[in-house]
Ligand code: HEC
Ligand code: HEC
């Protein structure tokens with residue numbers, strides 16, 4: 082969307098809204114009347130006040146959220162975020178019709194009709210939050226569509242369906258937004274995945290963590306905001322966190338934390354006594370500044386098959402130096418722990434990573450390559466032979482759990498869901514592989530692999546046109 086203020090509409094008017102907001106009555110104690118009269122008396126452009134007036138009846142839920150937000154408090158209106166230019170690709174062509182009904186009812190002039198878009202992108206937020214938007218734009222969150230299309234066999238070999246992707250992968254990772262018959266294409270919308278590619282060319286969706294229309298810091302600081310995507314067999318960070326002492330302290334004392342401290346002032350010890358995901362990975366602490374780039378503070382690529390330093394991760398090399406980032410992470414810990422404790426933790430973490438790489442990953446990978454070289458496994462597509470799935474789960478499931486469990490203080494994930502399972506998988510994988518080699522027998526290939534129908538063309542907006 083473009084930011085244009087129509088000078089003709091600069092006439093300010095005072096509006097008075099009498100509203101019943103549950104959100105507000107909640108904060109009023111038990112004996113207060115449930116419905117609270119809420120007044121907004123401020124000057125705002127007419128075309129902006131009209132959005133609120135109509136939408137508080139259309140969508141009381143949206144209105145209540147906005148009214149309780151810092152934005153409403155600072156006089157930031159619907160129109161500030163949703164304004165569009167008539168030529169924008171994501172402009173809502175239907176929306177003018179609603180004004181027509183309104184003017185029919187009130188016989189008012191329609192000079193305040195303005196084009197709007199339902200999509201609000203990091204570019205729109207960047208008008209007022211340029212630093213957050215800039216940090217976000219270089220993060221792996223914002224760039225994940227490029228990353229997954231560079232490396233993922235589900236996508237590149239077309240091993241799942243487009244619908245499986247839309248209801249699964251793209252919900253978390255984001256999608257490439259498209260228009261269809263003047264409306265957002267339902268195959269791509271709604272979507273608030275971290276790396277959504279917007280029609281204005283910007284990447285990501287700030288609502289992944291700050292749900293509209295509260296845009297709350299409290300929500301983003303709580304681990305559940307991250308846990309909606311960071312969970313499950315392959316990246317169980319929320320489970321790991323809840324198992325750790327830090328998560329335990331959050332469960333016990335979380336309701337005493339000062340979640341609403343002003344941006345950049347949320348301090349260990351003062352506002353909270355145990356860190357959350359945000360405290361360790363994003364929020365400013367000590368000399369370390371808040372960052373919307375979650376690759377900062379990382380010294381490893383723990384999710385990769387072979388653990389490497391972030392700057393050596395080929396599909397998306399970080400522009401960081403792992404030693405500086407490790408120092409930043411330690412600075413976070415040192416708000417609450419002594420040096421010996423912190424060094425001891427990272428010493429073990431780094432040795433776990435080394436062992437995983439050398440003892441489990443490298444020999445298993447070598448075996449896989451041998452089987453391909455001997456033509457006992459077929460390397461045209463991944464996942465259609467049992468050993469390929471076994472190899473995948475070794476690094477992608479238990480191998481990640483072992484590394485992440487050790488990094489984030491969860492012994493059950495490091496061992497029982499981690500290395501213990503790695504051992505089982507490894508032994509069975511090696512046994513099956515050796516049998517094929519001994520008998521010189523080709524592996525069984527699943528002939529009817531279900532739903533291997535997904536489009537394998539890489540998104541043009543990221544990679545350009547695929548050569549014929
Ligand atoms: C006269 C009533 C009215 C006015 C004035 C109005 N809207 Fe709407 N708006 C609607 C209705 C009705 C819908 C459709 C509701 C639905 O789809 O459930 C809608 C839909 C929307 C949507 C969702 C679009 C989508 O693609 O999902 C947004 C965003 C929106 N309006 C923002 C605004 C903004 C910003 C303004 C002021 C510049 C505004 N509206 C003014 C009635 C109005
Ligand atoms: C700070 C920016 C901001 C403000 C202010 C704002 N919105 Fe939104 N709105 C968003 C975002 C972000 C989304 C989610 C769309 C997306 O993911 O791109 C959204 C979505 C919507 C939708 C579609 C939601 C759905 O579930 O269908 C409507 C309707 C809407 N806004 C109306 C309003 C109205 C009315 C106001 C004023 C009372 C308002 N917005 C104020 C940012 C904003």
Ligand code: HEC
Pocket residue numbers: 151152154155157161162201202205206207208209210287288291296297298299343344
């Ligand atoms: C027109 C300017 C403007 C736009 C556009 C805007 N914001 Fe804001 N935002 C503000 C202002 C001003 C504040 C600070 C309010 C205060 O400190 O009281 C704020 C505060 C915030 C906060 C902190 C809230 C808190 O609890 O302290 C978040 C998070 C936020 N905005 C997110 C967003 C996102 C995400 C978008 C885009 C969807 C967006 N904003 C678009 C002006 C804007």
Ligand code: HEC
Pocket residue numbers: 221228229232233235236241246249250251252253254309310311312313316383384385
């Ligand atoms: C529940 C949300 C969710 C779903 C569903 C999901 N992912 Fe992910 N994915 C994540 C998260 C979170 C990570 C980051 C893991 C980490 O760093 O520990 C990730 C990591 C990845 C990576 C590694 C990125 C890198 O930098 O190496 C790839 C590739 C990937 N996902 C592809 C997919 C594909 C393809 C699908 C669907 C078949 C999918 N994901 C489904 C959340 C999800």
Ligand code: HEC
Pocket residue numbers: 203206207210213214217222275285286287288289290291298301302343344345346347359363364365371373
């Ligand atoms: C991965 C989750 C996540 C996403 C996505 C995200 N934020 Fe935030 N944001 C946070 C957290 C956590 C904080 C709280 C930092 C703190 O403790 O002060 C925050 C704080 C903020 C603040 C308060 C000022 C500050 O920097 O601390 C603003 C403004 C803000 N975010 C805007 C945005 C905008 C704009 C986007 C999209 C470009 C965005 N956020 C995307 C998690 C996120």
Ligand code: HEC
Pocket residue numbers: 221222224225226228229252253254273274275289290301306307308309310311358359362363375376379382383384391
């Ligand atoms: C909407 C889904 C979603 C939410 C919410 C989310 N993430 Fe992520 N996160 C992802 C995906 C997907 C990736 C993988 C990106 C890639 O590497 O391609 C990822 C990657 C990461 C990484 C790894 C970065 C790297 O360089 O390897 C960190 C750290 C991270 N997220 C932290 C957080 C934190 C902290 C929060 C909450 C404040 C959060 N995320 C919220 C989806 C999400």
Ligand code: HEC
Pocket residue numbers: 304307308311318319320322327356357358359361362378379380381382383384385410488489
């Ligand atoms: C006590 C601090 C702390 C807390 C709390 C914490 N983490 Fe971590 N996290 C770490 C450390 C340390 C690492 C490993 C950093 C390194 O050496 O690269 C890590 C690694 C990660 C990674 C792996 C990135 C990669 O390399 O692929 C992700 C993703 C992640 N954390 C997300 C989360 C999420 C989501 C939460 C909350 C549910 C969370 N973290 C809570 C400290 C923390």
Ligand code: HEC
Pocket residue numbers: 325326327330349350353354355356360361410411413414415416417418423426427490
């Ligand atoms: C806001 C304060 C705070 C921060 C920041 C913090 N911790 Fe902790 N941590 C604690 C508290 C409190 C405990 C509980 C100690 C106890 O057992 O009494 C704890 C426990 C631990 C434990 C013991 C786990 C167990 O189950 O025995 C380890 C290891 C640890 N932290 C490492 C770290 C590392 C590494 C970082 C930085 C990446 C970090 N912590 C950041 C407060 C913090």
